[in-house]
Amino acid sequence: MFNVIKKEILNQSVKRMVITAPDIANKVLPGQFVVIRINEEGERIPLTVASCNKKKGIISIIFQEVGFTTRKLGRLKEGDAILDILGPLGHAAEIKKYGKVVCVAGGVGVAEVIPVADALQRAHNKVIGIIGARTKELIILEKEMRLFSDELYIATNDGSYGQEGLVTDVLRSILEQKIDLVYAIGPVPMMEAVANLTRDYKIKTIVSLNPVMVDGTGMCGSCRVSVGGETKFCCVDGPDFDGHSVDFRELAERLKLFNNQESEMSAR
Ligand code: NAD
Ligand code: FES
DSSP states (O other): OEEEEEEEEEETTEEEEEEEOHHHHHHOOTTOEEEEEOSTTOOOEEEEEEEEETTTTEEEEEEEOOSHHHHHHHHOOTTOEESEEEEEESOOOOOSOOSEEEEEEETTHHHHHHHHHHHHHHTTOEEEEEEEESSGGGOOOHHHHHHTOSEEEEEETTSSSSEESOHHHHHHHHTTSOOSEEEEESOHHHHHHHHHHHHHHTOOEEEEOOOOOSSSSSSSOTTEEEETTEEEEHHHHOSEEETTTBOHHHHHHHHHTTHHHHHHHHHO
């Protein structure tokens, strides 16, 4: 059993949980994720490990309550237990000295980009952070992101905080500089827009994908994505892929596949 030892509300739909998971804390690297099953009947959901403390044997996860299971997870209280946490899974982000790196995150993607920005900064890269949300109240983890960015830009769709517009509006102005890598995490349309923008500038762009996952071990095929015309399984080949080669349209369609079941479960 994995015990919830701390729970925090980051915004109206995003929560952070600190969980005891010593074996995972000991091994997990930036960019890796876990698959969580709350109880025997529960579906499995993949969540990026937002931070870990090896000494204390704890990890933290940050999730948006978007469906039946994430809402159920959000209802757990400090002291409650989670049945299974499988991981760490997936390849770690490729951390090396690139030079100047832009880390772009949309919405709850900030939680996932932070461990990567931290590792890239430790590897002596200059990290430019861009975080965006629809409105000021939805911006999360600004303080933490500021800590791991040499420069940080904020965008809100309604202009209530930072620059008015999308993260790509900020990125467009930054791309006039020489940039060596762009790392993007967020909703699929955002990652697609980032990749479309950087393609023209021929800047290597890594995106971290989160398709539907079931077993998390490459057996069920539910997380398949097309990258450069080849089928890849996000759980074992990813989650990071070359953004210029990902078929985002197919990914968006596949994400809609379970919408009916999701609505049925949510109505219960
Ligand atoms: P959102 O729709 O509120 O977007 C957040 C920000 O991303 C926006 O403020 C904007 O700056 C940027 N953005 C969104 N669409 C864009 C576009 N077409 N072009 C350029 N920039 C764009 O995001 P949300 O509500 O936090 O998340 C929506 C969905 O995305 C959720 O279902 C969530 O699970 C998923 N998501 C996936 C990941 C991942 O791991 N890849 C990370 C975060 C969110
Ligand atoms: Fe089953 Fe990836 S989750 S193959």
